[in-house]
Amino acid sequence: MTGWDGVQLRDGGDEDEVRARLAAGADPCMPLGLDTALHVAAERCSPAVVAAMAAAASDVDCLSDDQSPLWLAVHSRRHDNARVLAAAGADPWQPMMAGWSPGRLSLASREPDLFGAAPAGVELSPAEREAVELAGELGDRLQVDHYDGTGLLCVAGIDAIEAIRRLDGTPMTEDDLLAHYDVDVDEDPEPGDEHDWFWLSETSDLLLVGVTDVPGGCVITQPWGYQPRTPLTGRLLSAGTIAYALYANPKSGNQGSIYRDGETIGWDLHPGGAPRSTDTSQMVLLSYLYQSQAPAYACAFVGLRPVDARCITGPADHWVLLPERDYWASKKV
Structure with missing residues (x-):
């Protein structure tokens, strides 16, 4: 058999089988799904497999969606494979992905000297260095095990009271909520359950949102829906x-959007996922720093600095009932 049909590269591959395919003439730069075989190996396989493929590749820097195999190795934190590719002639400093090269991206990693000294002018900007320094801390603070079905809107520069005013929302006390949703509560709650608000999720009311102040702005949350x-x-x-919205769609994954000055400027984004060739430089960096950490990505994008995950998981500072409106309206503010 020739080519890469049947070779389970995404599961790590088998070195003997890979070498047999290479000996039969399989091209590592041949498309394998959306990537090439070498791209998949750079992210998923052992250094031995990557070395064998790189030695047989017609172009060790072949591009797929504007990314080289070396880029994928760095982005996926496979520095072992990155070293192999660089030794095979891959160029660490070739610009791609909004100007980021694999080598420049590695400057944001825990091994900034992965490819030796960076060329002049390639160093990270002060803002980028600050983003790198914050990422580990913010990622730890906002680590949430389960947030499927949650909607968030991270808003810079305004507090919860101003957000409620702009939304023309009605703040709801605990008694208001119990009466509005006709809920009976335990007259003798267990210790620690006095402020258990999880029953709200059973209402599935898309017009009820939580609003919480955080350093840098506020967060609108809805643990059961997409309203934010x-x-x-x-x-x-x-x-x-500026605001960044996230809906953790249980069916299709994280969906993001960006709003600035009352206008939608980004839609159908994928916070916490792989970068896209159309992403800005900031988005490329954040996609690296906050892999599989969509809530932290959304906060970092607009400069929020929550001290914990309460703005995501609750209880919110304020519960607010929104007025009936067409929230999918396309008109400007």
């Missing part, structure tokens, strides 16, 4: 500032 990501919500709250 609706266009009108984002536009109302982003007037004069």
Whole structure:
């Protein structure tokens, strides 16, 4: 058999089988799904497999979606494979992905000297260095084991009271909520259950959101729905500032959008996932720093610095009932 059909590279591959395919003429730069075989190996296989492929590759820097195999090795933190590719002639300093090269991206890693001294002018900017320094801390603070079905809107520069005003929302006390949803509560709660708000999720009311102050702004949350990501919500709250919305869709994964000055400027984004060739330089860096950490990505994008995950998991500072409106309206604020 020739080519790469049947070779389980995404599961790590088998070195003997890979070498047999190479001996039969299989091209490591041949498309394998959306990537080439060498791209998949750089991210998923052992250094021995990568070395064998790199030696047989017609172009060790072949691109797939504007990314070289070396880029994928660095982005996936496979520094063992990155060293193998560099030794085979891959160029660490070839710009790609909004100007980021594999080598420049490695400067944001725990091994900034992965490819030796960086060429002049390639160093990280002060803002990028600050983002790198913050990432580990913020990622730890906002680590949430399960947030499927949660909607968030991270808004810079305004507090919860201003957010409620812009939304024309009605703040709801605990008694208000119990009466509004006709809920009976345990007259003798277990210790620690006095402030258990999880029953709210049973309402599935898309017009009920939580609003919480955090350093740098506020977060709108809905643990059971997408309301914080609706266009009108984002536009109302982003007037004069910037906001990043996230909906952790249980069916299709994390969905992100960006709002600035009352307008939608980014839609159908994938926070916490792999970068896209159309991403900005900031988005490429954040995609590396916050892999599989979508809530932290959303906060970092607009400069929020929550001290813990309460703005995501609750209880919120304020529960607010929103007025009936067309929240999917396309009109500007």
